[in-house]
Amino acid sequence: EIVLTQSPGTLCLSPGERATLSCRASQSVSSSYLGWYQQKPGQAPRLLIYGASSRATGIPDRFSGSGSGTDFTLTISRLEPEDFAVFYCQYYGSSPLTFGGGTRVEIK
Amino acid sequence: EVELLESGGGLVQPGGSLRLSCVASGFTFSSHTMSWVRQAPGKGLERVSGITGSSGSIYYADSVKGRFTISRDNSKNTLSLQMGSLRAEDTAVYYCVKGGTGTPFDYWGQGTLVSVSS
Numbered sequence: 001e002i003v004l005t006q007s008p009g010t011l012c013l014s015p016g017e018r019a020t021l022s023c024r025a026s027q028s029v030s031s032s033y034l035g036w037y038q039q040k041p042g043q044a045p046r047l048l049i050y051g052a053s054s055r056a057t058g059i060p061d062r063f064s065g066s067g068s069g070t071d072f073t074l075t076i077s078r079l080e081p082e083d084f085a086v087f088y089c090q091y092y093g094s095s096p097l098t099f100g101g102g103t104r105v106e107i108k
Numbered sequence: 109e110v111e112l113l114e115s116g117g118g119l120v121q122p123g124g125s126l127r128l129s130c131v132a133s134g135f136t137f138s139s140h141t142m143s144w145v146r147q148a149p150g151k152g153l154e155r156v157s158g159i160t161g162s163s164g165s166i167y168y169a170d171s172v173k174g175r176f177t178i179s180r181d182n183s184k185n186t187l188s189l190q191m192g193s194l195r196a197e198d199t200a201v202y203y204c205v206k207g208g209t210g211t212p213f214d215y216w217g218q219g220t221l222v223s224v225s226s
Contacts, residue, residue: 035212037153044203044219045153050212088153095167095209097143099153 002026002091004100012108019076021103023089028069033093036065036074039102040085048087049074079105110134110215112204117220124194124224130187130204130217138162138182141208144189146200147219154200157189158208167209172198194224 003026013019023034031052037045047056049065052072062077076083084107089100116128128144143158157178158167166178177190187204201221207213 033210037213044216045213046216047212047214050214056212056214090153090213092207092209092212095158096169097155097158097209099155101152 001096002029002094002098004089004091004098006087006089006100006103008103009101010104010106012106013079014108015079015081017079017108019074019079019083019105021074021076021087021105023067023072023074023100025070025072025091029091030093031068031072033091034065034067034072035090035092036063037088037090037099038083038085039088045088076105081107110206112206112215112217114202114204114217114220117202117222119223119225120194121226122195122224125190125192126194126222128189128191128202128204128220128222132185132187132204132206135206135215137180137185140206141211142180142187143205143208143213144178144187145203145205145213145216146198146222147203148197148200151200156202159187160208191222194222196224198222199224 005024007022034052036049039045053065086102111133114130156169175193201219203219204217205213206215
């Protein structure tokens with residue numbers, strides 16, 4: 001089973017700042033199957049990034065994903081007020097399709 | 109537009125049963141793997157079950173194996189999760205999701221809350 005560890009647990013930033021979120025896999029995984037999701041309070045998660053670096057439909061270009069092997073990164077270039085939320089990475093290449101524990105991005 | 113509408117959640121006593129349903133629209137339902145993902149209050153995401161388009165391959169998390177049964181009716185664009193021998197730790201919001209092994213979870217329903225308590 002692939003274990004995904006996200007860091008930091010919480011990120012406190014101001015609007016306009018850059019956010020860098022990390023997702024580390026317990027063993028090397030194919031970047032083709034690494035995704036990132038955003039979840040706002042009271043809402044379902046939303047797919048942001050698939051295949052480690054491809055933006056999902058309608059996702060602004062301030063969101064970008066990168067990485068390979070065991071280390072992956074989600075970057076939000078300039079935080080907008082609506083971006084503050086919890087972010088999860090996921091490996092969907094083989095069962096179980098695990099999620100990381102999440103990173104909360106809070107307003108400073 | 110893709111829509112996933114869950115129903116069937118509610119309050120149930122420990123040991124009881126519940127059936128969740130999800131009606132899909134806006135895509136060719138029979139061509140896609142579907143999953144159920146749950147989120148306990150204040151916790152992270154857990155995929156509990158998945159089923160391929162033809163129902164040829166089914167997955168259950170160890171936490172629900174032997175107690176939950178996933179099924180689909182492609183003629184009615186409906187995904188179901190029969191939940192039995194429910195425990196307090198099954199309390200969660202359950203999401204119907206389009207996606208599975210090899211494909212990202214690109215569409216999510218609004219979720220239905222299952223509460224297991226006496």
